[in-house]
Amino acid sequence: MMSDFAPPIDDIRFVLDEIVDLPGLAKLSRFGHAEPDLVQALVEEAGRFAAEVVAPLNAVGDRVHSRRNPDGTVTTPPGFAAAYRQYVDAGWGSVPFPAEYGGGDLPGLVATAIAELVASSSLSFSLCPGLTQGAIHLLLAHGDPDLQATYLPKLISGEWTGTMNLTEPDAGSDVGAVRTKAVPAGNRTWRITGQKIFITYGDHDMAANIVHLVLARAPGAPAGTRGISCFVVPKRLVGPDGSPGEPNAVKCVSLEQKLGIHASPTCVLDFDGAVGYLVGEEHQGMRAMFTMMNNARLLVGVQGLAVASRAYRQAAEYARQRRQGKAVGATEPSPIVEHPDVRRMLLTQKASIEALRALAYTVAEAIDISEEDPDPDRRAAQRERVDLLIPVVKGWGTDMGVEVASLALQVHGGAGYIEETGAAQHLRDARITPIYEGTNGIQAIDLVLRKLPIRGGGAVDDLLADIQATANAAEREHPSLASIGDTLTAAVADLRTATAHLTAASTTDALAGATPFLRMAGLVAGGWMMSRQAVAARRRLDAGDGDPAFLAAKVVTARFYCEQMLPAARGHLAAVLAPADDLLAVAADVL
Ligand SMILES: Cc1cc2nc3c(=O)[nH]c(=O)nc-3n(C[C@H](O)[C@H](O)[C@H](O)COP(=O)(O)OP(=O)(O)OC[C@H]3O[C@@H](n4cnc5c(N)ncnc54)[C@H](O)[C@@H]3O)c2cc1C
Numbered sequence: 001m002m003s004d005f006a007p008p009i010d011d012i013r014f015v016l017d018e019i020v021d022l023p024g025l026a027k028l029s030r031f032g033h034a035e036p037d038l039v040q041a042l043v044e045e046a047g048r049f050a051a052e053v054v055a056p057l058n059a060v061g062d063r064v065h066s067r068r069n070p071d072g073t074v075t076t077p078p079g080f081a082a083a084y085r086q087y088v089d090a091g092w093g094s095v096p097f098p099a100e101y102g103g104g105d106l107p108g109l110v111a112t113a114i115a116e117l118v119a120s121s122s123l124s125f126s127l128c129p130g131l132t133q134g135a136i137h138l139l140l141a142h143g144d145p146d147l148q149a150t151y152l153p154k155l156i157s158g159e160w161t162g163t164m165n166l167t168e169p170d171a172g173s174d175v176g177a178v179r180t181k182a183v184p185a186g187n188r189t190w191r192i193t194g195q196k197i198f199i200t201y202g203d204h205d206m207a208a209n210i211v212h213l214v215l216a217r218a219p220g221a222p223a224g225t226r227g228i229s230c231f232v233v234p235k236r237l238v239g240p241d242g243s244p245g246e247p248n249a250v251k252c253v254s255l256e257q258k259l260g261i262h263a264s265p266t267c268v269l270d271f272d273g274a275v276g277y278l279v280g281e282e283h284q285g286m287r288a289m290f291t292m293m294n295n296a297r298l299l300v301g302v303q304g305l306a307v308a309s310r311a312y313r314q315a316a317e318y319a320r321q322r323r324q325g326k327a328v329g330a331t332e333p334s335p336i337v338e339h340p341d342v343r344r345m346l347l348t349q350k351a352s353i354e355a356l357r358a359l360a361y362t363v364a365e366a367i368d369i370s371e372e373d374p375d376p377d378r379r380a381a382q383r384e385r386v387d388l389l390i391p392v393v394k395g396w397g398t399d400m401g402v403e404v405a406s407l408a409l410q411v412h413g414g415a416g417y418i419e420e421t422g423a424a425q426h427l428r429d430a431r432i433t434p435i436y437e438g439t440n441g442i443q444a445i446d447l448v449l450r451k452l453p454i455r456g457g458g459a460v461d462d463l464l465a466d467i468q469a470t471a472n473a474a475e476r477e478h479p480s481l482a483s484i485g486d487t488l489t490a491a492v493a494d495l496r497t498a499t500a501h502l503t504a505a506s507t508t509d510a511l512a513g514a515t516p517f518l519r520m521a522g523l524v525a526g527g528w529m530m531s532r533q534a535v536a537a538r539r540r541l542d543a544g545d546g547d548p549a550f551l552a553a554k555v556v557t558a559r560f561y562c563e564q565m566l567p568a569a570r571g572h573l574a575a576v577l578a579p580a581d582d583l584l585a586v587a588a589d590v591l
Helices: 009-018 022-026 036-054 057-064 080-090 108-121 123-142 145-157 285-321 340-372 376-411 423-430 440-451 454-477 479-504 507-543 548-565 568-577 581-585
Strands: 160-165 181-184 190-200 209-217 228-234 236-238 244-247 250-255 266-279
Touching: 009 036, 009 108, 009 340, 009 507, 009 548, 022 036, 022 340, 036 080, 036 108, 057 080, 057 123, 057 423, 080 123, 108 123, 108 285, 108 340, 123 145, 123 160, 123 190, 123 209, 123 228, 123 266, 123 285, 123 423, 145 160, 145 209, 145 228, 160 190, 190 209, 190 228, 209 266, 209 285, 228 236, 228 285, 285 340, 285 376, 285 423, 340 376, 340 507, 340 548, 376 423, 376 440, 376 454, 376 507, 440 454, 440 507, 454 479, 454 507, 479 507, 479 548, 479 568, 507 548, 507 568
Parallel strands: 160 209, 181 209
Antiparallel strands: 181 190, 190 266, 209 228, 228 266, 236 244, 250 266
């Protein structure tokens, strides 16, 4: 049974209507035409595109894989290139970018909803436009006018695609260890030499050119991250008329065989004196990367959400059809959806997804405000909020993606473990998301060491105060929401204790407590979002505004999350508060 993809448009619409403020974004001058009706229509159309054009490729891509041919070219699975052409023709990739370069000038929030739908339909497919967006953000922020004029229109239209080349065999989490060399070659060009590994869509047959953004070290560069520069290295050199010409000296020397995302070509790229162009200032490459990192990490959190959502909907459908065992009181075999334990698995998935979607979209909206609001104080406040929550969305979101995909497989029983069902692919595909774009361990360290100290702890204090205000509002709203307010209040208090402890702890103890802290922060941020959704759904129920079954399910799912999942936050507190001693006491050779 290979379930079709049914886009969760109603759930997305609920978040767009109730959790973020679309009319508020439409008041910002760049987004003036982003009327809520237009946005909702676009999202619906994206859902149709994802379901009809991309989703049918997901299983094929998993079976066939991308392959490297004897002549060194790379071929994606059947249907990928044609679907990508349709993606480009429909203009999906251009949605959030400036009209000046052919973009749609719509909020990044809208692009986030579209990205969710495309990643749900095929994570492998979505990575190509996803990486391209990263390259665009980087060039918009740091490219000189020549580079922007040459590359942005083609990247924004999607005619050309982009890659991010950071990783090398000895430079993974420690990007500062990059050894690829860049030597000035006159006429504003450089020659790039070295090997990059794990480069997503580093070569493929879906576009006329590939624009590699490559981190490399210029002569005399200081050691570490402060000595890294960023270069544009096109697969084909761009002629004076703007079209791709001679091949550059960059080759895909092999493709990795992987656990999942088989259709996405993961390349070892060899740069052999390839022509490159400096982006931004020499030695400032990491600074440039940081400007696109929030967007890229949000996108990966959304990938966790997207795969979870697809896996869950398939599991729910299976549970409605599969008959096994008799539910209490039944005389005939029951659909397994009638068993309380299966209900628990499904509701856990549904709650995780709804919490995560609301959080990810809230962060996307905050990015838009931080970039476009005319009020500098509001921009700064939202910027802080984004910086604080990005590691949570990426880390907690992708951990949830894997857990939900695993639960979705479990709902299928033995059939889930059999490839034909498709449940196994979701789990295999999801598993990369906690690893790339900074492992989740690195996200946790970023949260604790770099983000908690923002404004002397003021940013996290403000966040905790906002969450507490939501808990209070839930309690005031309706007696049926009282337990949501209570449990969220208790969890905020625990997170406050954990925050105070880590802020005062030694660096070693803070590093030791980082991952359980990130998990706590994710659970509490999820509770915040579920409380807001419960209040909104309750109001609409009382006003008779909307489908009562859909809205009642929102309230129950939020209560389930807050009463039965959120208390796990307290369970992580002991690990946050524990010193590193025991972790370090066991000798490395007996671990
Ligand atoms: C399918 C796939 C696609 C990818 N796509 C791209 C791409 O397009 N472009 C690109 O540049 N890279 C890409 N990557 C690389 C990816 O970003 C790295 O694999 C990732 O950053 C981790 O680096 P590493 O593999 O060297 O692991 P390591 O850095 O060796 O980490 C191993 C483990 O040690 C932990 N660790 C490492 N350092 C620390 C520390 N200081 N403190 C605590 N824990 C630590 C990590 O959390 C991890 O659990 C891709 C990887 C894969 C598998």
